Amino acid sequence: MEVKDKKVVRKPLGIRLIEGGFITEEQLNLALKEQQRTGAMLGETLINLGFISSDVLSSTLAAQSGVEFVDLRNIAIEEKAISKIPENVCKKYNIFPIDYDEEKNILTVAAENIFDVDAISEVESVSGAIVRFVSAVPDEIANAIEIYYRGGRSLDELIEESINLASRPGIGAQELTLAEEAPIVRLVDQLIIKGVKDRATDIHFEPDEKVLRVRYRIDGIMQMGPTLPKAIQPPVLARLKILAEVNIAESRIPMDGRIKFRIGKKIIDIRVSFFPTFFGYNVVLRLLDKSRVVLGLENLGFNPHNLNIFKNIIKKPHGIILVTGPTGSGKTTTLYSALSFLNSIDRNIITIEDPVEYEFPIIRQSQINEKAGFTFANGLRSILRQDPDIIMIGEMRDRETIDMAIRAALTGHLVFSTLHTNDAISSIPRLLDMGVEKFLLASTINVIIAQRLVRKICDNCKTEHSPDELLMKKVHLKEGDPPVFYRGKGCSACNNTGYKGRIGIFEMFLITEEIRDLISSGAAFSEIKRVAQEQGFISLFEDGMEKAKKGITTPEEVLRVAFGEI
Helix, strand or coil: CCEECCEECCCCHHHHHHHCCCCCHHHHHHHHHHHHHHCCCHHHHHHHCCCCCHHHHHHHHHHHCCCCECCHHHCCCCHHHHCCCCHHHHHHHCEEEEEEECCCCEEEEEECCCCCHHHHHHHHHHHCCEEEEEECCHHHHHHHHHHHHCCCCCHHHHHHHHHHHHCCCCCCCCHHHCCCCCHHHHHHHHHHHHHHHCCEEEEEEEECCCEEEEEEEECCEEEEEEEEEHHHHHHHHHHHHHHHCCCCCCCCCCEEEEEEEEECCEEEEEEEEEEEECCEEEEEEEEECHHHCCCCHHHCCCCHHHHHHHHHHHCCCCEEEEEECCCCCCHHHHHHHHHHHHCCCCCCEEEEECCCCCCCCCCEEEECEHHHCECHHHHHHHHHHHCCCEEEECCCCCHHHHHHHHHHHHCCCEEEEEECCCCCCCHHHHHHHCCCCHHHHHHHEEEEEEEEEEEEECCCCEEEECCCHHHHHHCCCCCCCCCCEEEECCCHHHCCCCEEEEEEEEEEEECCHHHHHHHHCCCCHHHHHHHHHHCCCCCHHHHHHHHHHCCCCCHHHHHHHHHHHC
16 A cells, blocks of 8 residues: 555545556446546446446455445355344344444444444444444345345244135135245245345246245255145245246246346346146246346456466457356356456447347347347347347357357457357367368367356365365375365354355367367367367366365265266
8 A cells, every 4th residue: 555645545446446457457447438428427327238247346446445344145144133223223224234242242233334423323222232334235235125125924933824815714825825924925025035135046946746935046055945734835836937927827837937026126037837746736946136246357256367368368359159058157257357357439339139148338238039049140140130249148058159150250240158068178079960060170179168067165164174085086086285274163154054155167278279170080089089188178176176285165065966077
């Protein structure tokens, strides 16, 4: 920190954001021009242009002021803290209690305005505690108030009320879901809110012979939720059908729907799948929470060497960049981060997706509709008439889409897309099997990235751990290789799993001139792989183990997602 005339000289916001890797100089210059035109604040302008998110702005401003910043989406909330402040006080000042130290009687509160003297005074009065304010994103504070205070009654109380109501003679499933304050309505709302609060990506309603089981997929792993009595299965499923706007009388065929679920200022886009089983509809809710999409190439998990390569590759004017991996491996987030890095007013970027999971300003985004004949291939054909510089295709599903992507790359466009393969190098034989000519493949592909998501060790309960001999053999380590790894013991912050959050592990298959020659000549897959390894190719497993050695994840977690890539 520079000191001049005994005054702290703070770096401008734009410089801090560049140094943090959040924006480029080009994006800052564009924002400054836009700021001059509109007269808005620089931070607001950067958000409106889609270059940064509100949490990035809030955390940077907090750091600039020497104030602690908290991300309400990724911290454990103390229930005791919530009981210290009434909901009306939280809404009045847009504040939210996050921690309470009983021994010291200190209540930590996230606030939109940490210098609000009236808020501090009233919170101290109602809580009887010493209040410590920390900074947080205003919208996330409003969302947290809605999540933690909404409903009033517990799940157990709502289940009991629903059973009592369902047992009354002459009341059908549909009638139980019509009133907005009906217990079934509030029960389903609470089950969805619990999923959002626990960072779930999917909620599963699974009918069994005697119960309706609810499970949540959190950090890629299924976890048990409430088990509901069979008596309230019909109204619960009826409520889900009403929300998803599907045929409530249908019970024989698969159906798909969509829900816009509001929590505070946040809208959760939910894709709903109904699948008929012997005991009733199995329902899966896919939660597309845009506020949890952490964009930014630096946040994905690339090692510094691969990150530098990727940044240089995506700056090329033409060619194809492929990201591969199974469903739920973070491919879309990687593509979105690349587009965010490239997004500027002087580039025409167009996407065709299924679905559009994150909305960007400036970028033109479209969503396929196969029932209407709007497929990836048809959409791509039309996009080429829109004078694009950069194109993102959600997925290469068929030969026609691949042919159109190659045509786009050959005619001077940069194309991003995804492909389902087990690893990066095996994408080459996969594409050849789909009928792509060797010379076209060699001349258009710039890089192929394979990725998986591994769970991160919970920072709140991380502890040293010495691996046993069997594990050492499985991960190909010798004694003393790393003397210790780390693992989470389990705590309230991570729901006693030892893990919280996920990070990507990657392998980057760079198509060098030598690799192009091998592909064009029809060289064996093993030969291509050998040359790639000689040129510094790092596998998924190797990248994962590097993260395990650094204490980011565990060897067991790397083996879980990358065992086949050793």
